[in-house]
Amino acid sequence: MRMKNSVSILSLMLILTTGCVRDELALPGRQPGSAVVRELCLESGYENQLWFDIGTGSVMASNDKTAWDLSFECGQDGWRVRLNGSRMMWAWDRGAVPMDQPTDTLGMGAARKYDRPSGHADSTAIGDWRNGDHVFIIDMGTDQQGASMGMRKLQVLSVDASGYVVSTAQLDGSDPAQYTVAKDPLRAHTMFKFEQGATVIEPVHRTWDIVLTRYTTQVYQPIYLPYYQVTGFLAGGGTRLARMENPDFNAVALSDTLQHAFSSDRDVIGYDWKTYSFITNSYTVDPSIVYIINDAEGYFHKLRFLDYYNQVGDIGCPRFEVVTF
Secondary structure, three states: OOOEEOOOHHHHHHHHHOOOOOHHHOOOEEOOOOOEEEEOOOOOOOOEEEEEEOOOOEEEEEEEHHHOOEEEEOOOOOOOEEEOHHHOOEEEEOOOOOOOOOOOOOOHHHHOEOOOOOOOHHHOOOOOHHHOOOOEEEEOOEOOOOOEOOEEEEEEEEEOOOEEEEEEEOOOOOOOEEEEEEOOOOOOEEEEEOOOEEEOOOOOOOOOOEEEEEEEEEEOOOOOEEEEEEEEEEEOOOOEEEEEEOOOHHHOOHHHHHOOOOEOOOOOOEOOOEEEEOOOOEEEEOOOEEEEEEOOOOOEEEEEEEEEEOOOOOEEEEEEEEEEO
16 A cells, blocks of 8 residues: 655755656655565566556556557547557558558568657657558567568548547458547557457556566667667656666665656666676676656656566566665
8 A cells, every 4th residue: 555645845845946847746745665676577478568557566457469559649639650569560651552452562671660669759650640641551560479460551541539540451452441449538548459449458547657568679789770679668658767877776865856857758767777698698687777767646766677587587577676755
């Protein structure tokens, strides 16, 4: 059970006058807590996604990574469509071509795009589809065994305050279908699966802070790769984070939130708190990296990673220490 207490007037004034916290974060504080060690475990093959609430230490939802293909932004003015990056999905804008005609994939390798993990609106593969009746070829990525899940055609026809209308088909134009994807007022995104339509995946907005998942990104070590699958944490809407290099974890305090810039980028925690050794064929984590997390409810926590294996040696089980300020 979460314990709450009043933040001192001096601390509250300092936070508010520095502009480091949104107005809605002027909330009663929690009593400083002792360190709590949490552990999350993906199944073999990194096949799941785990949606986690830092304050309660609870997994709010979990799903197989193949359970959804696209996410549609909710909110009255929402219009963005994103890919399921856990499967290395791609999108290729083919322009205003007929949906019911065969579409060639020649040239897709050079022109295709994936969603950048930052979550920035200008870094999505589909982009601003409202500028024309464009058809997108969607590479569905791979399943848990690494097998291709094929391709589909997608056309987003319209959006309003209540939802989207989309059209889908096979690459040869067969199996045409039209779906209405309703916006969910309780969630930041409505998920969608081809040949099924809307599906509930993401937990209720502001009940979770970070999701443990595979995702696609650029890597620079040991060699530069423009796209690669990694495993790490992405932040949810309403969660802000700051990264600190080499502080004394025990000494990090709420006052440090005034000295370190917070970011709403989804990949601030990301994956690079761990390093892979080709000599030992194993991962090690860097406990000197400390993250300050301003969670979706407005509370502050500090976090550092301790391991990437559980006690029996299973990989994909990040263990981390959390202290609530």
